[in-house]
Amino acid sequence: MGINFSLMAVLTLVLVAFAGVKFMGLQMFFGVVAPYAAMALFFTGVIWRVLKWAESPVPFRIPTTAGQQKSLPWIKSNGLDNPSTKAGVIGRMALEILLFRSLFRNTKLEYREGPRIAYEWEKWLWLASLLFHYSFLVVFVRHLRFFTEPIPFFVQGLETVDSLFQVGLPTLYLSDLAFIAAVTYLFIRRIIIPQVKYISLPADYFPLMLIFTIGATGIIMRYVTKVDVISIKQLTMGLVTFHPVIPQGIGELFFVHVFLVSILFAYFPFSKLMHAPGVFLSPTRNMPNDSRIVRHVNPWNYPVPVHTYAEYEDHFRDKMIEAGLPVEKE
C-alpha cells in the first residue's frame, strides 16, 4: 500500500514538473516560485517545530542508558555512554550525531536450533545510513558551487577528493555511487525484511523514493543527458542574490530535479526528516546523568498550600493545653 502510494506521489510530482515546463512554460513557477516557497516553509516550519518541542520541560535525567553510571569510586563508570559531566555529554552527542552510535548498537533477534533465542549484531543498517547521510552531505556541499561566486575552497577541495579516481568526463563522483547504493539498500531492506515492511508507512517510503529520484535526476543530468550548467548557475545565483532570472535553454529535467528538491524541503518540517534537528534534542543523549550529584526540581511544581505542625500548634495551642495534650512550645 505504502509503496504504491509513495511511488504514485513521486511519479506525479515528476510528471507535474515535466509537463508544467514542457507544455505550459511554467519555468518561472518551478525554477523560482517553488524553491522560494519551499525555503520559506522549510525555515519557518523547522523553527516552529523545534520551538514547539522546546515547550516541553525535560527536567529529569534518564539514567537507564547503556553504560554504568557514575557511582561509588571503586565502580568503573562509563564516561561516554553514561556521562555525568558536560564534556562527557558533548562526547556522547558527537558520537550520536557524527557516528550514529545508537544505531551501531542495533541487534537482530534470531531463533536458533533448540529453539534458542540469540541477539546478533546487525551492522548493515548502521553502515548504510552512515554512508547515506555522509554521501548526501557531500552531494549537498558540492552543490554549493551553484550557489556561491566565488566558490569557497572547501567546495573545490571536496570535489577534488570526490572525483579522485578521474573516471570518465565529467568525472564520476564517488558520493554519487555511495548515495545511490545506500538509498537502494535502505529501500530494499524496508521491503524484504517482513517485520520492517509491516511497520513501514507511506511516510517511510515517500522520502526514500523522493530522495532516490532527486539523486537519479541529478545523475542523469550530469552523466547522460547533459544540461547547460552555465545557464543553471545563472538561475541559481539569481535565487541566491534575490534577482531571479530564467535563462533560455534549460532542459525539463533540471526543473524536475529542482521541483523535487523543493518538495523535499517543504515536506521536511512535517515529516520524519525532522530527526535532523531532533537528534540534538534527544533527552536520553543530551543530559548528563548527574541525578545523584545535583537536585533537579520539577519546573511544573506549583506552590502547594501547606499547614505545618508548628502552625497547627500555634493555631490550637490553647485548646490543646486545655485538653491536656502535649505541646512543643509552651
Next chain:
Amino acid sequence: MKIYNGDKIIPGILIGVIILTFPLWLARGKAAATPDIKFDTPVIQKLAVKQCVLPKETMRTSHMVVLNDWRDAAVRNNTRVFTGMDGKKYDINLQNTCMECHSNKTHFCDQCHNYLGVNPYCWKCHIEPKETK
C-alpha cells in the same frame, strides 16, 4: 509560550539557520558576474565558416565527453581523425586542433570552468597555450 532550555535551543536554531543560509551571506544580494567567453582569436576571425567540430549547443554541454573520447581514440586506439558534423575531418589533437582556434584559454576555457569550479586535468599532461597579453 514557555520555552525550556532556551539558552541552548535558541542559539542552536540561530547557528543552524546561519549555516544553512550561508550562500545568501556570501552573495549579500549582489548580482554575480557571469562568464564572458570570447571568440575573437585571430584564427577564428580568419575562418570563413565559424563552426566548431560539433554544433554549439552540443559543445557547450558535452565538450568534455568529446575530449574524453578523443583522448581514448588517440591514446588507446591510435585513431587520429575525427569526422565532424558536416563530414569535415579533423585531426584529433587538443593542442593543435582545439587550441588553434581557441587560443585564448583565459577568456575561453577558464571563464566557465572557474565560474563552476571545474578543474579539468587537461593541463597536467598538455602544454597550456601561450597567450599574448
